[in-house]
Amino acid sequence: MAILVIAEHDNKQLKTGTTNTIAAATKLGADVSVLVAGHQCADAAAAAAKVPGVTKVLVADAAHYAVPIAENMSALVVSIADKFTHILAPATGFGKNFMPRVAALLDVAQISDIVGIESVDTFVRPIYAGNVLATVQSKDKIKVITVRITGFDPAEGAGSAATENVAAVADSGLTQFKGQEVTKSARPELTAARVIVSGGRGMGNGENFKLLEALADKLGAAVGASRAAVDSGFVTNDYQVGQTGKIVAPELYIAVGISGAIQHLAGMKDSKVIVAINKDAEAPIFSVANYWLVDDLFKAVPEMTAAL
Amino acid sequence: MKVLVGVKRVVDPNVKVRVKADGSGVETANIKMAINPFCEIAVEQAVRMKEAGLVTEIVVVSVGLPQCQETIRTAMAMGADRGILVDTDVDVQPLAVAKVMQAIIAKENPQLVIMGKQAVDNDCNQTGQMLSALLGWPQAAFCSKIEPAGDHAEVTREMDGGLEKLTIKLPAVVTADLRLNEPRYVTLPNIMKAKKKPLEVIKPDALGVDVAPRLITLKVVEPAKRGSGVKLADVAELVSKLKNEAKVI
Numbered sequence A: 001m002a003i004l005v006i007a008e009h010d011n012k013q014l015k016t017g018t019t020n021t022i023a024a025a026t027k028l029g030a031d032v033s034v035l036v037a038g039h040q041c042a043d044a045a046a047a048a049a050k051v052p053g054v055t056k057v058l059v060a061d062a063a064h065y066a067v068p069i070a071e072n073m074s075a076l077v078v079s080i081a082d083k084f085t086h087i088l089a090p091a092t093g094f095g096k097n098f099m100p101r102v103a104a105l106l107d108v109a110q111i112s113d114i115v116g117i118e119s120v121d122t123f124v125r126p127i128y129a130g131n132v133l134a135t136v137q138s139k140d141k142i143k144v145i146t147v148r149i150t151g152f153d154p155a156e157g158a159g160s161a162a163t164e165n166v167a168a169v170a171d172s173g174l175t176q177f178k179g180q181e182v183t184k185s186a187r188p189e190l191t192a193a194r195v196i197v198s199g200g201r202g203m204g205n206g207e208n209f210k211l212l213e214a215l216a217d218k219l220g221a222a223v224g225a226s227r228a229a230v231d232s233g234f235v236t237n238d239y240q241v242g243q244t245g246k247i248v249a250p251e252l253y254i255a256v257g258i259s260g261a262i263q264h265l266a267g268m269k270d271s272k273v274i275v276a277i278n279k280d281a282e283a284p285i286f287s288v289a290n291y292w293l294v295d296d297l298f299k300a301v302p303e304m305t306a307a308l
Numbered sequence B: 001m002k003v004l005v006g007v008k009r010v011v012d013p014n015v016k017v018r019v020k021a022d023g024s025g026v027e028t029a030n031i032k033m034a035i036n037p038f039c040e041i042a043v044e045q046a047v048r049m050k051e052a053g054l055v056t057e058i059v060v061v062s063v064g065l066p067q068c069q070e071t072i073r074t075a076m077a078m079g080a081d082r083g084i085l086v087d088t089d090v091d092v093q094p095l096a097v098a099k100v101m102q103a104i105i106a107k108e109n110p111q112l113v114i115m116g117k118q119a120v121d122n123d124c125n126q127t128g129q130m131l132s133a134l135l136g137w138p139q140a141a142f143c144s145k146i147e148p149a150g151d152h153a154e155v156t157r158e159m160d161g162g163l164e165k166l167t168i169k170l171p172a173v174v175t176a177d178l179r180l181n182e183p184r185y186v187t188l189p190n191i192m193k194a195k196k197k198p199l200e201v202i203k204p205d206a207l208g209v210d211v212a213p214r215l216i217t218l219k220v221v222e223p224a225k226r227g228s229g230v231k232l233a234d235v236a237e238l239v240s241k242l243k244n245e246a247k248v249i
């Protein structure tokens, strides 16, 4: 087994999902290389070398890898793919964007969003918004896999892998990067947070999310939302938790004014402790909650903030 | 310009699926089916671009059972002009669908292909990206804005941390995210009109594509249920439970 993990990073630091993906890779075998493709990404490469379980860091440093453009990322991965039996990336917006291209170019299936590893060719993945878990087997020569990061805990400790440069593949020139609007927040990132406070349509408007922010700040939490809250324009899209948003599994998830549609549950039901605050005693969110309060959120949330 | 849209027939997302007694798959007999929500958004996008005078013809393609004709008719009732059913009873996986689409595109020569970002049955999120790679065309996945302008398009993509803007050369493959638009409701007169629109049925063999599955499903199970929780009297009790029982704050 020779395993390649594609690192998600910002040229300086690894994104959290990378360490979880490396943890998944180490379950497949001991020979785990990490590809850091970026621009002036020595810091990110150094960080990858310190992750436990990594044996080698491959660095492709070129201007056209400053941001991960799908065409360029996939061409680079394919250029080194024949040395590996497994290629893994986090099932985040990063991995989902280019990994299917890698699979298609190698003429193999992609195994999306794995949450379990049964053997080197057999994996568990959720389907139907997490209502069903499928065990699938791949006979393809190279396994191209995206890893649901909540399925694997990062290993503890420190490693010291060797670093090696790999040649860049020429810029495809097919797409031109025009810019990013990155949401800035002093709070932790949703997928990395230990505690998440999420609001739904019950919040009424965007202004009322301040109530959740105040609570989040007391708890050192990230703020999330249901799709209804996003659709209603209360918060931006990157807050969305669920089947088609972010998949999270914090220690504590507090759902406020969220009914608990299956598509929302898909994104949070693996959280360790779930709290629901909803005025409707019949809301389906209560079926997954460890603790629930049938109460008006406009009363309960400020009370909770004050009590902490 | 001509646009091609991939539409998949899936279990209605409001239906809670059940695992078959023998664990071989999910019960789909006598269950309400629907057009995949993201495909509906893809069709809506094409129709809006046609209404804006940017698009001349919309061809929708579905790969699967004969019943997928209903899905194609739904897309036609929304405003698509023509449909192609690639008729197969094989469990078609994303790579096979991408290859079928590639073969059809070689004949149809669209300037833009719009797919949904994800099918809500298998939750694969692969097919559009695979197709783009097979064609060697530019890709913009998870789009919340698509604005064609001559030989290129300006697109906005949804990323985990915000938005990304790209300029892509045409022809290209894009995939639709939820916020791209809100699909229209189909009206009865449009459903009637859709019945008269041309719908071609072909077999994968005729396209020279092997659609055999690459991944074998060994079993499916329902995930473990969470234990039932407790209803608490007030905020004070909640805070106390979180501190002393769950020890998470």
Ligand SMILES: Cc1cc2nc3c(=O)[nH]c(=O)nc-3n(C[C@H](O)[C@H](O)[C@H](O)COP(=O)(O)OP(=O)(O)OC[C@H]3O[C@@H](n4cnc5c(N)ncnc54)[C@H](O)[C@@H]3O)c2cc1C
Pocket: A199, A200, A201, A202, A203, A225, A226, A227, A228, A229, A240, A241, A242, A243, A244, A245, A246, A256, A257, A258, A259, A260, A261, A262, A263, A264, A267, A277, A278, A279, A280, A283, A295, A296, A297, A298, B013, B037, B038, B120
């Ligand atoms: C293809 C597809 C994908 C989807 N993906 C996602 C996804 O990724 N994430 C997601 O979240 N949804 C997703 N959805 C949408 C999902 O089906 C639901 O529509 C959505 O989750 C509902 O959001 P909500 O719970 O905030 O709103 P609602 O269902 O309207 O619930 C609002 C809740 O707030 C409560 N409430 C109102 N006022 C108060 C108050 N003052 N105090 C206390 N409680 C109050 C109400 O009792 C109610 O339970 C998807 C849907 C589809 C079809």
Ligand SMILES: Nc1ncnc2c1ncn2[C@@H]1O[C@H](COP(=O)(O)O)[C@@H](O)[C@H]1O
Pocket: B005, B006, B007, B008, B009, B036, B038, B039, B042, B061, B062, B063, B064, B092, B094, B097, B114, B115, B116, B117, B118, B119, B120, B122, B123, B124, B125, B126, B127, B128
């Ligand atoms: N059998 C199919 N027929 C037509 N289009 C499909 C089919 N399967 C997938 N697609 C397209 O690919 C998108 C993503 O599907 P998936 O990669 O399976 O999550 C869907 O929204 C469709 O646009």
